[in-house]
Amino acid sequence: MWFSKILSYLRLARAYIKLNWSMQMEYRGAFVSQALAMFLNNGTWLAFWMLFFSRFPVVKGWEQSDVVTLWAISAAGFGLGNAFCWNLHNLAAMVSRGELDVWMLYPRALIPHLALGKMSATAIGDLAFGYFIYIVVVRPDLQHFLLFNLLVVAVALVFIGFNLWRGSLAFYFGQAEVLSEQWFFAMITFSTYPNCLFDGWMKVVLYTLIPAGFISGLPVEALRDFDFSAAAFTWLGALGVLASGAASFELGLRRYQSGNLLGMRS
Amino acid sequence: MEIESALMKPLKNAVETDNLRKVFEIKQGLLRRNAKSVVAVEGISLTVPAGQSVAFIGPNGAGKSTTIKMLTGILKPSSGTASVLGLDPWKQRSKLVRQIGAVFGQRSQLWLHLPPSDSFDLLAEIYGIPKNDYRKRKALLVERFDLGRFLSTPVRKLSLGERMRAEIAASLLHRPQLLLLDEPTIGVDVIARQNLRDLVCEWNREEGVTVFLTSHDTGDIESVADRVIVINHGRVVLDDSLSSVSENTLIEGKTAGLEEIIAHLFNSAASLPMQNCISPG
C-alpha cells in the first residue's frame, strides 16, 4: 500500500521535473548562463582556497583536497536539495502571502507536492559544479565516489529539512521572511568553511541551530578517512533535520488552519 | 485510482452546514499578548442540493472566503458542522479535494510558458487519472471547450478568454462533483465572457456538477446561477433563487435589478436578513 504511494509520488516528481525542465528549456540561454554563473561564483571561492593553501599547506589537519571535497559536497548537496524543490526555498514568503491555500486544494500531501512545483537553474549549476570538481580535482577512486554520492543525498536532505525549518517561521512570526533569509545566509556561509575551525559552543550551534556541521564537518571527515561512522552520523543528522523540519511545518500548518495568524484575510 | 463519481451513490446535498462559525484570535502587541477576537463567520447554515449552481457573493472582508476555506478544509471551523459531498472537510480533506475543482480568475493553474496540454498532463498525474480515462476525458474537454486551435500554444500567448476556457476545462479534468469559480471572467472581453458562462451552464446541466460561483459581475450571476447567497458581516443576508430575487424584490417600493439589490445588501450596515431591508413584493 505505501509502496504504491511512494511510486505515485515518484511519478508525480517525474511529471513536475519534466514540466519544469521544459520551461527552463523555453529560455535555454538564461538557464545556461545562470548555471554557468554558479560555476564562476563557486570557482572564485575555490581559487581563494587554492591561493590560501599554496601558502599554508595544512591548517588544523585540513589540506587543499579536503576543502575541495567540502565544496564538492556542499555544492552538490545544495544543488540536489534545491534544484527540484525550489519552492521550499521561498516557503516563508509563500506562507505569509497565503499561497499555501491553493496547494491545499490538491489531493496530494502538501510538502512534497509544493516542493516539486519549481525548479532552480542556479542550483543545477551548483550540482554540476560539485560533481565536476570532485571528479576532476579530487579524482576519487570508485569506493570514494560511491560514498560521495551517498553523502550528497544526505546533505540534500539537510538542506530540505533546513528549508522547512525556515519556512515554518512564517507560521509563528510576522517578519519571518527577513529572519528566514538571514538564517539561510548563515547556513550557506558556514556550510562552505571547514567545520574544524570551530569548537566549543560554536560547534554545538553548528550541529543544531545552524546544521552546517552535517555538511562541512562529518561528510568531509567521512570521505577523507573513509569513515563509515562519520557517514552514518551524517545520515542520522540529515534525517533528524528533515524530520524536525517536517514536524515543525505540520505543527505550524495546524496553527495556520486554526486561523490564529496575523493577516488572515477573510 | 478509480474515478469515484461513477461509483458513488447519488448524493442528495452537495453542501450541508449547520451553524458554521469562525472566530479569529488576532494577537496584537509586540509580544502578542493582547488577543483580539474577530468573528469572521457568524453561524452559517446552508443546504445546497447536488447539481445546483450557486452564486456565493459578498463584499471583501464579509466572510465569504473564510466560509469557502472552511468548506474545503483549509480552515478549521471554531464551531458548527459542515458536510461537503458527504465528507467532513476538516477530517477528510484529502478525500474531499479529489472531487473538487477550482478556478481562480486571478491565479492561473496552468503553466504560463508551456502549452495547456502540458498542464493537463500534469493534472492527470496529480489527480491520478488512469491513462485511458484521461485520454477520453481530455478529448471531450478539448472538443467542447474548443481548445484544439491553441492546445499547443504557450499559455502566455493566449488571449484571456482562451486562457480561462483552458483553465475551466483543466478544472474539470478529474470529473469533480463540486466546482469553485472565483472571479472567472475578470478582465475577459464580452463575447468570450458569454462563451465561458454558457460552457459552465452546460457542464452544470449535463454532468450535474455543483457550481459555487464568486463573481462581482452580475451578468455572470444571472447567466450561471440558480440561486444567490449573499454574505455580509459574516452572515447570510440573502438566500433565494435567482428568479425570486429578480422578480419579487423591491427596494423602497420600487422593483430593483439584481445589481441594485446586491449593491444595497453590500452597503447595508446592519447584518439583518433581507426581509428587514428590502420588502419582497
Next chain:
Amino acid sequence: MKNSIRQIWAVARVAARSNLAYLGEVASRTFFLAVILFIFLKLWQATYRESASAVIGGLSLNQMLWYLTVTEAIYMSAPRLAQQIDEDVRSGALAVRLLKPISYPLYCLSSALGERIVRFLANFATGAAVTFCLVGPFNCSPAAPIMLLVAVLLAFVLDGLGHLIIGLWAFWLEDTSGLLLIYTRLSMILGGMLIPMELFPDWLKSFVFFLPFPYLVWGPAHLFVHSDWLQFAQLVGLQSLYILLLLAVVNLIYGWALERISAHGG
C-alpha cells in the same frame, strides 16, 4: 568644467541622501559582517597558531582582521551601476536620461559614487564595531583614516569606471550580467579581498600589480593597516593613472554607443 563639478556634487548628494533612508539594512548588515568576520577570525587564528609566528605577510592577526574589515566594507558597497545602465537601455529610460544636460556616463558615475560613499561608511562603521569585539582596537596612525578616505575615493572612481565600461556594453549585448560577474569575481580574487596580496604566490604577484584590481580593494585596505606616505603616493599615482586610462576608454565606448543609438533610433 566648474559646471560638471557642480553637477556631480548635486547628483551625488541626492543619491547619498536617498540611501541614508535605508537604515533598516543595519541589522542585517551587522549580522552578515559578524558571521563573515567571525569565520575569518577563526581561520586566521588557526593559521597564525600553526605558523607559530605573530606576523604573516607583514600583518599581525589584529591587522589581518582590520584589513579584511576594510576590504569587506569596500566590496559590500558595490554599486548597481552596470545593472542600472542595462535596465536603462532595455527599458528605454535611457532616452529620458539623455535629455538631461548632464552627460549620461557622468550622471551614472556621480550617483554611484554618492551611494557608494555612504554605504562604505556604514559598512565600515558596522564592520569596525564587529571587529573591535573580535580582536580589539586597531592602533592606527592618525594619518590612516585620511589615507584610507582618499584612497577609497579614488578606488571608487576607478571601480565606477570599470562598472561603467561593462554597463555600456548593454548597447551591444543582450545581457551584461555575465561580464559583470567576471569583473566582480576577478576584483574579489585579484583585488585581495579575501587574502592580502602579500600572501599571493610569486608567479601571481609578478603580474597582478599591472592590473587595476589590486588598487580597487587591496590598495586602500593595505594603506589603512600600513600607513606609509610613500606607498600612499604610489597608490594614488597608480590609481590616477588607471583612472585616466579608463576615462579614455569610457569616452571611446560611449562615443560608439551614441553612434549606435542614432543609427538604430534608440
